[in-house]
Amino acid sequence: MTTTISGWGNYPRQESKCMKPSTAALLRAAVNREGSLIARGMGRSYGDSANAHKVLTTSYCNHFIDFDEHTGKLTAEAGITLREILTVIVPKGWFLPVTPGTSYVTLGGALASDVHGKNHHSSGTFGQHVKSISMVLGTGEVVTASEDENPDLFHATCGGMGLTGVILSATIQLITIRSSLINQKTIKADCIETACEAFEENINATYSVAWIDCLAKGKSLGRSVLMLGEHAEEGGLEVDIKDPVSVPFNTPSALLNSITMKTFNGAYWHKAKHNRTQIVPLMPYFYPLDAIGNWNKLYGKSGFLQFQCVIPKENGIANMRKLLTEITESGEGSFLAVLKQFGKVNDNLLSFPTEGYTLALDFKLNESTMQTVSRLEAMTLDMGGRLYLTKDAVMQESTFKATYPNWEKFEAVREKYGATGKFSSAQSKRLGLA
């Protein structure tokens, strides 16, 4: 059956044959039977990385396989969501070693995107906590990939956007927590320089991220609210994982305009209190937007682009100032832009984070935002940075190949394991991967 699919940004859209096997055996059979395809989880990557003429949806393959409550090793099928994992592990005193800003992603998706979280500076990416992966190759063979077994496949698959095979299950190492509460400290930074200094000063904080006002100009350029977090020591392990309130339909996109955005951002800035400490539950701390289902519909029918870049630490502040100037001059940046300092790069071939500063924000889609995003792409390239494949819908092949120097090694691994031509997405085609 064909349906129209898209990523979380609702752009681009594609007619696709969506297959949803109900067991891992059927999933494997589908890989053998069908031609070129890509695995798809919750469809939360923003652009076209899980779009293809044929997609293999893993949502029925969402079972726990094993959980050792003493060692914190968890094995589950690829289609399980981080949200489901949390309902089981938090009450037992365990937590995800790395988590992105939404719990509505699958284990397989988190791995294929090699997602990062607010603790990247200290804990790296999700893939760095994966002990082993079981996956179907293009040949139909099921293999294990880990640091010890098929390590080349392992490092291509973590962050490999599903282009090396279909992940069936994975084992991850969880971290212990004593409480399901977070001690949060808020720091206000009145411009980009103070924000970056604050990240440096708080390098020992477990979690750190900043909301950044992408509309503030002049001496307030880059004003930010840093949110630092530590797992609390007390308060119990109860976790309240509720169903979200849904945005039932696409809102008229005129609702999100420069006036409402400016008002929102201004209010957010003024409401925040400097040096304030609070105790907050884990769910709203890590996943504030999960409280509203389908918040992507707020951008209306035409959808939105998310831009996320990382730029090297060297000249980072000056370069960030240039990017922000470009964004504020366009006047089109939206609310909820995020700034974070990343730690060291890892060994995964297409993993996004490198040491430096990352900036992420949404643009309601239209002609002029397309151009803004393309200018930002060129600037990022010049600065020696790169864009996050999971957020990307428009990057040029030349930018990708210049900024992900391991792409040729990645292609060699795909060739070796029978993935070439077998696993491909609209994004991989756009970026010139075979």
Added chain:
Amino acid sequence: MKKILIIGATSAIAEHCARIWAARGDAIHLVARNEQHVQVLASDLKVRGASEVTTYCLDLNNVDRHEELLNAADELLGSIDIVLFAHGTLSNQKSCELNVQETLTEIHTNALSSISLLTLIANRFEAEKSGTICVISSVAGDRGRASNYIYGSAKAMVTAFTSGLRQRLHKSNVAVVTIKPGFVDTPMTSEFKKGFLWVKPDIVSKLIVKAIDKNKSESYVPGFWWILMAIVKSIPEKIFRRISL
């Protein structure tokens, strides 16, 4: 902690009910055809908190083994608190129309196999004077329609049978809950184009577990199907025969 027997455990609706019970710490005995699939569910439910999970493989059409199935369940669980019937197949109406054997097989799978097992369980629960029997029938059983009257007539039999059983067992303190789901987005219905009436199995399962907890007699899930089916049932045959549904 409840002791729960699930017939047709690999059905998506049954699986989501089992997840709710597992999170409550109940003991669950899974009966299904596919050994490999049911083992995947068993490991999953253990991690989700079930105090115990056991399995039994049987094609429910094999009615001669129903007694044995119940003996095994009793042995593993002790006395059973809840039985959920969720097995079945969605008949291919068109090919059934051309094939008597296929039609009878569908009726056997979706009605007679349930009736065989229900008879045995009813007698056990009646003697024990306790227990809840929950059977997943369907809105399709409310009125025969050209597009799926073979599946529908089998479900009509299940609905009528459980209605009578409910009356009979009422005085023995045994509850019989008949569930009538509408369109549920599961592997069984993967070939259908999904419209606004379709719901996910986890939502249906929450409503089923609630219906069991509240000791309901008959429950449309989601509830709006009660209104839709009241309208469908009220159309006179003279008019009904002309419309395509």
